[in-house]
Amino acid sequence: MTRRMFKISAGFEEVMPPEYRELVEKGPFEKQLGVAELGTFKELLEEHPLCAGCGLALSLRLTLISLPSPEDTVIVGATGCSSLAFPQVAVHNIHSLFGNQNAVATGLKRALSLRFPDRAKDVVVIAGDGATCDIGLESVMHSWFRGEKLTTIMLDNEAYANTGGQESGMSQLGTVLNMAPMGKKFKKVAFPEVAKAAGCVYVAVAAPHQPRRLERSVRRAILIAREIGPTYVQLYTPCPTNYKFKPADTLSVIREQEKAGLFRPDEYLSPEAAAYIQQLEEAKG
Ligand SMILES: Cc1ncc(C[n+]2csc(CCOP(=O)(O)OP(=O)(O)O)c2C)c(N)n1
Ligand code: SF4
Numbered sequence: 313m314t315r316r317m318f319k320i321s322a323g324f325e326e327v328m329p330p331e332y333r334e335l336v337e338k339g340p341f342e343k344q345l346g347v348a349e350l351g352t353f354k355e356l357l358e359e360h361p362l363c364a365g366c367g368l369a370l371s372l373r374l375t376l377i378s379l380p381s382p383e384d385t386v387i388v389g390a391t392g393c394s395s396l397a398f399p400q401v402a403v404h405n406i407h408s409l410f411g412n413q414n415a416v417a418t419g420l421k422r423a424l425s426l427r428f429p430d431r432a433k434d435v436v437v438i439a440g441d442g443a444t445c446d447i448g449l450e451s452v453m454h455s456w457f458r459g460e461k462l463t464t465i466m467l468d469n470e471a472y473a474n475t476g477g478q479e480s481g482m483s484q485l486g487t488v489l490n491m492a493p494m495g496k497k498f499k500k501v502a503f504p505e506v507a508k509a510a511g512c513v514y515v516a517v518a519a520p521h522q523p524r525r526l527e528r529s530v531r532r533a534i535l536i537a538r539e540i541g542p543t544y545v546q547l548y549t550p551c552p553t554n555y556k557f558k559p560a561d562t563l564s565v566i567r568e569q570e571k572a573g574l575f576r577p578d579e580y581l582s583p584e585a586a587a588y589i590q591q592l593e594e595a596k597g
């Protein structure tokens with residue numbers, strides 16, 4: 313999508329909904345905006361039906377603000393809590409069958425590269441921990457093995473939240489949830505390490521308690537995927553509903569988990585990715 317595609321045709325301005333007009337005038341398309349400009353532009357996600365205090369909703373909002381070119385981005389989502397917000401997201405997005413997201417993204421990226429050989433089209437997968445590390449594991453891993461130029465973002469709430477609270481591979485050892493009353497019997501999967509071993513050239517772990525870090529991770533992941541290879545961002549997105557804490561405590565939960573060593577922000581760049589980021593930063597001055 314370029315500005316040409318979302319601009320309102322002459323004569324139709326008055327009949328278009330005010331939100332749409334505002335999006336065209338004050339949205340982030342074809343501008344370099346980010347979390348530092350929050351509050352000065354019309355965001356790509358403003359309303360959604362997710363629970364109060366949902367860490368995933370906040371992370372999705374920050375992720376959308378961090379897209380380097382929202383007008384040239386297609387997001388591939390999967391079933392889960394985030395899929396309830398996507399109908400309200402003002403970026404092209406596809407709801408794929410649960411677990412198929414990286415396979416769908418692969419086909420899409422290849423088709424877009426053929427159709428628009430001279431324009432960077434970013435394909436970004438945004439899916440839950442269950443979709444990424446468990447049920448969609450095969451399609452995620454094989455997209456990485458093949459070196460597909462995609463960004464995969466996991467919204468890691470350490471549970472199958474949308475289906476009422478089952479444990480996932482990403483839940484911590486001993487976790488008790490509504491539908492996992494016995495406590496989880498094995499450790500949280502070290503998925504960032506898996507991503508590196510499987511060929512991701514950029515891997516980051518972040519959370520919404522540090523919005524600038526989250527922004528940098530998402531932006532770098534997408535820019536590196538355009539040129540070099542697969543990238544992975546894992547966002548820790550605590551779920552007050554299933555983990556039974558107060559909606560106002562989401563950010564403190566992240567800080568507590570960080571203090572306890574159960575969540576560690578991190579960033580890894582392959583030598584090629586690091587050289588590319590340095591080149592981009594030098595060009596920016
Ligand atoms: C093919 C398929 N299998 C299972 C389901 C049921 N299902 C819907 S959401 C979900 C769990 C999602 O967990 P996660 O990916 O972590 O997302 P969350 O809801 O936690 O954000 C499952 C198992 C489905 N919709 N489709
Ligand atoms: S169940 Fe949890 S992850 Fe899902 S919308 Fe509610 S708070 Fe967010």
Ligand SMILES: [Mg+2]
Binds near residue numbers: 469470473
């Ligand atoms: Mg989940």
